[in-house]
Structures are given as C-alpha cells and as structure tokens.
Amino acid sequence: MSTVAIEEASVPGTRRSTIWVLPLVVLVLLGGVWAYVSSLTLDSIETRTLAPEVVLTALWQHVQLVITSTLLTIAIGVPLGVLLTRPGTRRAGAIVLAAANASQAVPSIGVLVVLAMVFGVGFWMAVVALVLYALLPVLRNTMVGIRQVDPALIDAGRGMGLSPREVLYTVELPLAVPVMLAGIRVALILNVGVATLAAFTNAGGLGSVISSGISLNRMPVLIVGSALTIALALTVDWLAGLAERVLHPRGI
Amino acid sequence: MSERPTPSPDAMIFLDGVSKRYPGQEKAAVSELSMEIKRGEFVVLVGPSGCGKTTTLRMINRLVEPTQGRIFIDGKDVTHADVDRLRRGIGYVIQQIGLLPHLTIADNIALVPKMLGVKKSERRQRAEELLEMVGLDPATYAGRYPRQLSGGQQQRVGVARALAADPPVMLMDEPFGAVDPIARKKLQMEFLRLQGRIHKTIVMVTHDIDEALRLGDRIAIFDPGSRLAQFDTPLAILSNPADDFVRDFVGSGAPVRRLSLLKVSDVIASSASDAPGTLNAIPVDAGETVHRALELVLTARAEGIEVCVPGGGSRYLDLQALLTAAAQPTKVLS
Numbered sequence: 001m002s003t004v005a006i007e008e009a010s011v012p013g014t015r016r017s018t019i020w021v022l023p024l025v026v027l028v029l030l031g032g033v034w035a036y037v038s039s040l041t042l043d044s045i046e047t048r049t050l051a052p053e054v055v056l057t058a059l060w061q062h063v064q065l066v067i068t069s070t071l072l073t074i075a076i077g078v079p080l081g082v083l084l085t086r087p088g089t090r091r092a093g094a095i096v097l098a099a100a101n102a103s104q105a106v107p108s109i110g111v112l113v114v115l116a117m118v119f120g121v122g123f124w125m126a127v128v129a130l131v132l133y134a135l136l137p138v139l140r141n142t143m144v145g146i147r148q149v150d151p152a153l154i155d156a157g158r159g160m161g162l163s164p165r166e167v168l169y170t171v172e173l174p175l176a177v178p179v180m181l182a183g184i185r186v187a188l189i190l191n192v193g194v195a196t197l198a199a200f201t202n203a204g205g206l207g208s209v210i211s212s213g214i215s216l217n218r219m220p221v222l223i224v225g226s227a228l229t230i231a232l233a234l235t236v237d238w239l240a241g242l243a244e245r246v247l248h249p250r251g252i
Numbered sequence: 253m254s255e256r257p258t259p260s261p262d263a264m265i266f267l268d269g270v271s272k273r274y275p276g277q278e279k280a281a282v283s284e285l286s287m288e289i290k291r292g293e294f295v296v297l298v299g300p301s302g303c304g305k306t307t308t309l310r311m312i313n314r315l316v317e318p319t320q321g322r323i324f325i326d327g328k329d330v331t332h333a334d335v336d337r338l339r340r341g342i343g344y345v346i347q348q349i350g351l352l353p354h355l356t357i358a359d360n361i362a363l364v365p366k367m368l369g370v371k372k373s374e375r376r377q378r379a380e381e382l383l384e385m386v387g388l389d390p391a392t393y394a395g396r397y398p399r400q401l402s403g404g405q406q407q408r409v410g411v412a413r414a415l416a417a418d419p420p421v422m423l424m425d426e427p428f429g430a431v432d433p434i435a436r437k438k439l440q441m442e443f444l445r446l447q448g449r450i451h452k453t454i455v456m457v458t459h460d461i462d463e464a465l466r467l468g469d470r471i472a473i474f475d476p477g478s479r480l481a482q483f484d485t486p487l488a489i490l491s492n493p494a495d496d497f498v499r500d501f502v503g504s505g506a507p508v509r510r511l512s513l514l515k516v517s518d519v520i521a522s523s524a525s526d527a528p529g530t531l532n533a534i535p536v537d538a539g540e541t542v543h544r545a546l547e548l549v550l551t552a553r554a555e556g557i558e559v560c561v562p563g564g565g566s567r568y569l570d571l572q573a574l575l576t577a578a579a580q581p582t583k584v585l586s
C-alpha cells in the first residue's frame with residue numbers, strides 16, 4: 001500500500017514575479033493555432049467541424065465534465081478521507097487506500113468502457129468514471145494530510161478541552177489543507193486529460209473534436225482539439241496553483 | 253456507609269488510590285496513588301524517566317483514563333465527569349508547547365475563550381492582558397505567528413494560553429524542558445513571580461530535581477518502581493530524605509541546597525547571642541535565606557550577622573554558628 005502523498009508542488013508559475021508566464025504560454029499557443037488555421041483554406045468538412053459554435057460547445061462540455069467530476073470527487077474524497085483517519089478505522093483505511101490504488105492502475109478507457117457497457121452512455125456516466133479515477137489523489141492526500149499533523153498539537157487541543165470535532169475543524173483540517181489542495185490539483189489535471197475520453201461514451205467534450213479529426217483524417221481539426229485540451233489543462237493548473245497560494249494557511 | 257476517604261475542605265486536587273495500567277502492559281504505570289494537593293499549592297512531581305509522572309498528570313485532566321481509583325477536583329468527584337468541560341477548567345502546558353501554527357498568537361491564546369463563547373473584542377482584550385502578564389508586549393506579538401517566536405517566547409504564550417479561561421488548576425508537563433538552560437532559569441523565576449500573583453493550584457512534572465526544589469511548595473518524588481517515595485516540602489526532603497533512593501536522587505549537594513531554603517529566622521532561634529561582643533557583624537533581614545546571609549557576610553568580609561527581631565533588639569550570630577545552625581538536620585521545619 002502506498003500512502004505517499006503527492007508532493008506539495010512548489011506551485012510553478014505562481015510566484016509573484018513569474019505569475020504571468022503560464023497564461024502567456026497559453027495565449028501564444030492559442031494564437032499560433034489560430035494563425036495556422038486561418039492561413040489554411042478549409043474544406044467543407046473542416047469548416048463544419050471547426051465552426052466556432054461546435055468547438056466552443058465541445059470546450060464548454062469539457063469544462064462542465066471537469067468541474068462536475070472534480071466537485072464530486074472532493075465531496076466524496078474529503079469526507080471519506082476524514083472518516084478513515086478517525087480512531088478505529090485503521091483497517092478500513094488500509095483497505096480503501098489499496099482499492100483506490102488499484103483503481104488507478106486500471107486504464108481509464110477501460111473504466112469508461114466497462115461503465116458504458118453496464119450503465120449506458122452519456123454525461124453522468126462519464127462523470128462517474130472521472131470521479132472513480134480522480135478519487136485516489138484526493139482521498140490519499142486528505143488522509144496523509146491529516147495523519148501528518150503533529151500529535152502534540154492534537155494533544156494540546158484535547159488537553160484544552162476541545163472536543164474531537166473541534167480538534168478536527170480547528171487543528172487537523174486547517175493543517176492538512178496544503179496537502180489536500182495538492183491532491184485536488186492533481187485530480188483536476190487528471191480530469192482534464194481523462195475527460196477527452198468521454199467522447200467515447202457520447203458525453204462530448206474536446207475529445208469529440210480530436211476523434212473527428214482522426215476519423216475524418218483532418219489534421220487541422222486534430223490540432224485544434226489537442227491544442228485546446230493542452231491550453232485548458234495549463235489554464236486549470238495555473239488557476240489551481242493560484243488557489244493553492246490563496247488558500248494556504250498563513251503562518252505555516 | 254462507605255469507608256472511602258474524601259478530600260479535606262482545602263484540597264483542590266485529591267487522588268484516591270488511582271492506578272493506570274496501559275493495555276498490553278504487565279506492570280501498572282501508576283499504582284494505588286493517593287495524594288492531596290491544597291488550594292493554591294505548587295506541587296512538583298519528580299522522578300526518573302518512565303516512573304509515571306506524565307501518566308499521573310494526565311489522569312488529573314483525564315487525557316489518560318485511570319483504570320482504578322477516584323479523582324476529585326475542588327471537592328467534586330470528576331472521575332466520570334464530562335471531559336471537555338473538565339479540561340476547560342484546567343490549564344494544560346506541555347513541553348512541545350503545541351501552539352497552532354496557523355493561528356496568530358492572540359488567536360492561540362483566545363482559543364478556549366472562543367470555545368466558551370466569549371465575544372471577539374473581549375477575547376482580544378484578554379489575550380493582550382495575558383501577553384502582558386507573561387512578559388510579552390502585546391503590540392509586538394499579538395499578531396505574529398508562532399514560528400516567528402523563539403522557543404522561550406512560545407512557551408510563555410503556552411502559559412498564557414493555559415491561563416486564558418482563568419482556570420483554578422494548571423497542569424504542566426516539563427514546561428521548561430525544551431528551552432536552553434539560561435532561558436529556562438529566567439522562565440522559572442518569572443513563573444514563580446507570576447504564581448505569586450495568581451495563586452493557581454499547580455501540578456508540574458519535571459525530571460530535574462533542581463527545578464523541583466526551586467519551584468515547588470511541595471515535591472512528590474517517585475522511585476523507578478513508580479512508588480511515591482516522599483511527598484514533602486523541599487526543605488524537609490533535603491533535611492530528612494525518606495529513604496536511600498530519595499537521598500541519592502537529591503544528590504550530594506543537599507546540605508548546600510538547604511542554605512537557599514532555610515530562612516535566617518529559622519536559625520537564629522536555636523543559636524544566637526544578644527550581645528555583639530567584638531563581632532564584626534553585618535545587618536541581615538530575618539526573612540532572607542541563609543544562603544543570602546552567607547553571601548552578604550563573605551562579600552563584606554564580615555565575621556557574622558546581626559538580625560533585627562520583631563519587638564526590638566538584635567541578635568548576633570558568627571559565621572561558624574551560622575553554618576552549624578544551618579547544618580542541623582531538622583526541627584526548624586515550618
């Protein structure tokens with residue numbers, strides 16, 4: 001069983017001096033792709049698949065998939081992680097972590113296909129698959145974040161007369177925030193990537209742009225789909241980095 | 253009907269045959285311990301590592317649940333009382349200090365008042381008052397975070413936090429153990445002065461017999477077998493060690509240490525003359541320690557001391573007589 005948390009990243013590109021580097025990279029990437037596509041004479045198929053409303057709809061679906069699945073992942077992973085660090089749940093914690101580790105080893109496309117076969121296709125099916133896949137980092141980092149809290153602080157809290165619940169809210173959770181945020185950030189990035197596969201379960205997203213590029217054998221379409229996915233991943237990572245900086249408790 | 257002992261009216265903490273055996277351990281960490289600690293008394297638990305000092309202390313606020321016996325606080329049996337309520341009325345200071353790193357100094361101090369529903373402005377005021385009390389300037393320190401303070405400063409905050417809800421009882425587990433020796437002595441002295449003002453009932457754990465002798469009104473010495481070997485005043489322990497273990501534990505310096513505990517008034521009764529004779533005596537207050545009197549004599553290169561006694565007149569004691577009186581085993585006690 002691996003209980004090693006994802007390292008608290010040094011939040012690249014969010015130091016005050018370098019904060020604008022990443023958005024700049026994204027803008028250059030998007031500008032480059034736009035310039036490339038405008039330099040081409042598009043055939044009717046390309047014009048249709050690259051129509052702004054088609055691409056923007058795909059992008060919006062993708063964002064919806066990522067946001068919904070990440071929120072659900074947090075809503076499940078954090079309370080579950082907290083529960084599994086309460087006294088008397090050591091065994092259960094080990095089992096759940098092992099299961100979550102194993103689920104991560106299963107290729108995401110496999111999860112999607114199996115779910116699609118069992119439950120059918122669509123947006124919510126894709127969300128379920130994404131949540132299953134992204135649960136591990138959130139769950140693991142919540143557990144590790146809470147377990148690494150200095151026992152002397154918990155002892156001091158209990159000794160002052162804080163109830164176990166008050167200790168959780170005033171001592172354990174605030175001190176676990178940095179590690180938990182690192183896990184949530186990983187889940188977000190995972191979700192942006194894996195959500196491209198949602199196209200296979202008819203849930204739309206940028207994956208549908210990429211797959212039409214492949215199936216129609218149209219390079220510009222493929223490039224636009226991929227570039228948008230990369231740009232989205234970078235933007236999400238950047239935003240998550242900003243959030244980590246803002247939410248990092250002062251004093252630690 | 254019951255033959256069980258009850259605490260006397262001036263007892264603040266009363267342990268009645270308290271034992272603790274940790275699960276899976278053959279030997280009890282504390283067994284059948286009975287102790288009575290009076291209101292406003294400063295009691296130090298001392299003994300070798302592993303003799304059950306921490307366990308004893310933590311049974312008083314029930315961070316460790318006794319496996320047997322009863323605990324009374326302020327006359328009430330709290331062996332089965334609500335633990336959170338109980339602990340909010342007992343200050344708790346630990347060696348690791350345990351300040352919450354994500355809260356400011358003021359918020360750390362005000363944590364218990366906050367849980368008790370004290371208004372924000374009052375909490376702030378209380379925190380500043382307490383910082384002042386432990387010798388830290390509120391304007392400088394209230395808004396800082398713990399890691400911006402030195403170890404000694406953090407421990408002062410630890411003491412301030414324990415005092416926040418004005419509990420009648422304070423439990424301290426090696427509170428000065430983590431600070432360097434010079435800062436430690438300073439903290440000890442400041443703490444004694446503070447205690448002189450606030451008169452809490454204090455139980456403190458240490459493994460340092462010097463600290464115990466310096467601070468305690470009474471000292472409880474535990475032997476390695478977790479038995480309470482002696483529970484008495486520092487002077488009584490130095491004068492009359494109960495057994496070989498106590499004698500050994502106190503160390504070879506006992507006669508010299510007694511000098512800082514004996515008062516001049518304790519020794520003049522036994523042997524002093526009313527006439528100065530040819531003695532080159534130096535005036536000393538009867539309330540001074542014998543140690544201080546000797547220091548004065550040696551500094552002034554005098555031959556003895558002159559002590560004014562209540563009701564007029566002076567008594568004289570030469571150096572030899574002073575030392576002889578100070579070396580008398582007991583009889584001068586309280």
Ligand SMILES: Nc1ncnc2c1ncn2[C@@H]1O[C@H](COP(=O)(O)OP(=O)(O)O)[C@@H](O)[C@H]1O
Pocket residue numbers: 274275277281299300301302303304305306307308
């Ligand atoms: N939580 C615990 N679980 C099991 N044994 C413990 C625990 N705490 C202390 N002990 C044991 O109880 C004995 C007394 O410990 P303690 O009260 O910490 O001694 P001291 O504070 O005098 O060094 C030791 O043998 C120690 O190993």
Ligand SMILES: [Mg+2]
Pocket residue numbers: 305306307457
């Ligand atoms: Mg101890």
